Amino acid sequence: MSLQTPLKKVRGLGSAKDGTEHFWRQRLTAVANIPLALFLVWTVLSSIGANHEEMKALLGSPVTALGFLLLIVSGAIHMRLGMQMIVEDYISNEGLKFVLLMLNTFFAILIAVVCVYAIMKLSLGA
Amino acid sequence: MATPANRTGQRARPLSPHIQVYSPLINMIMSIVHRMTGAALYVGTVLLAWWLLAAAMGPEAYETMSSVLGSWPGTLVLIGYCWALLHHMFGGIRHFIWDMGKGFELQTADMLAWGTAVASFGATVLVCLFAFAGGA
Numbered sequence: 001m002s003l004q005t006p007l008k009k010v011r012g013l014g015s016a017k018d019g020t021e022h023f024w025r026q027r028l029t030a031v032a033n034i035p036l037a038l039f040l041v042w043t044v045l046s047s048i049g050a051n052h053e054e055m056k057a058l059l060g061s062p063v064t065a066l067g068f069l070l071l072i073v074s075g076a077i078h079m080r081l082g083m084q085m086i087v088e089d090y091i092s093n094e095g096l097k098f099v100l101l102m103l104n105t106f107f108a109i110l111i112a113v114v115c116v117y118a119i120m121k122l123s124l125g126a
Numbered sequence: 127m128a129t130p131a132n133r134t135g136q137r138a139r140p141l142s143p144h145i146q147v148y149s150p151l152i153n154m155i156m157s158i159v160h161r162m163t164g165a166a167l168y169v170g171t172v173l174l175a176w177w178l179l180a181a182a183m184g185p186e187a188y189e190t191m192s193s194v195l196g197s198w199p200g201t202l203v204l205i206g207y208c209w210a211l212l213h214h215m216f217g218g219i220r221h222f223i224w225d226m227g228k229g230f231e232l233q234t235a236d237m238l239a240w241g242t243a244v245a246s247f248g249a250t251v252l253v254c255l256f257a258f259a260g261g262a
């Protein structure tokens with residue numbers, strides 16, 4: 001006999017293991033992504049035809065650098081959650097799903113760290 | 127083998143119709159396009175990382191990156207990425223309207239779907255015109 005309630009037993013057994021938190025973070029980062037995406041388009045347009053010195057000055061300026069840092073953090077969280085949803089929808093094999101979800105996390109962190117490193121180097125480094 | 131009928135020893139249950147039997151509606155097309163653009167943006171972040179890293183690494187890396195992204199195929203990829211980003215952004219706003227419990231009437235939903243398509247193409251054309259005129 002178990003003293004666990006039926007709800008307690010079933011918790012954590014769904015395909016996603018959690019739900020509301022995922023949904024909410026996806027929306028939160030999506031809202032943040034709107035101004036940040038427009039900022040990205042604008043910055044790319046500003047960089048057209050720039051030589052390396054101009055590009056360094058543009059990307060290393062405080063406002064641009066801060067904008068990119070925000071974009072990278074929000075974007076990486078958002079895209080990791082989004083890809084997790086896609087994997088969970090289409091991959092039913094538990095082992096493969098586990099591996100893909102792990103690679104998804106690695107990819108998001110790798111992209112974020114490379115971008116943050118580049119921005120740090122441009123704005124603080126030599 | 128594991129057909130739905132015998133997998134758990136239950137009787138056959140009704141299945142929802144498969145996607146192939148529906149005639150395409152603008153809403154379902156926009157729904158899958160939202161997912162496809164999300165996935166494309168995901169893969170495309172490699173370009174963003176390369177762009178930033180090349181600028182940080184020095185003139186040589188920067189030149190290589192500029193010549194690849196500035197080539198015709200590179201430009202097409204950038205235009206595609208721009209459209210995907212804008213489409214996904216407008217599609218996201220559509221999701222926010224739904225999240226607030228609004229816009230589910232058939233006509234409104236159809237209008238929102240068409241609006242997403244029109245706005246994303248329109249905005250992409252504007253960005254391109256701006257870019258080809260020399261940028262910001």
Ligand code: HEM
Nearest residue numbers: 030033034037079082083085161164165167168215218221
């Ligand atoms: C520009 C602002 C953005 C907004 C407003 C936005 C909004 C959204 C929303 C609301 C969803 C959830 C869709 C659903 O519940 O079915 C979503 C999914 C997703 N987003 Fe974004 N997003 C933005 C930018 C991005 C960026 C920059 C990326 C990638 C780098 C991205 C990647 C994804 C992915 C992979 C999904 C999952 C797609 C799916 O499940 O169908 N998004 N986005």
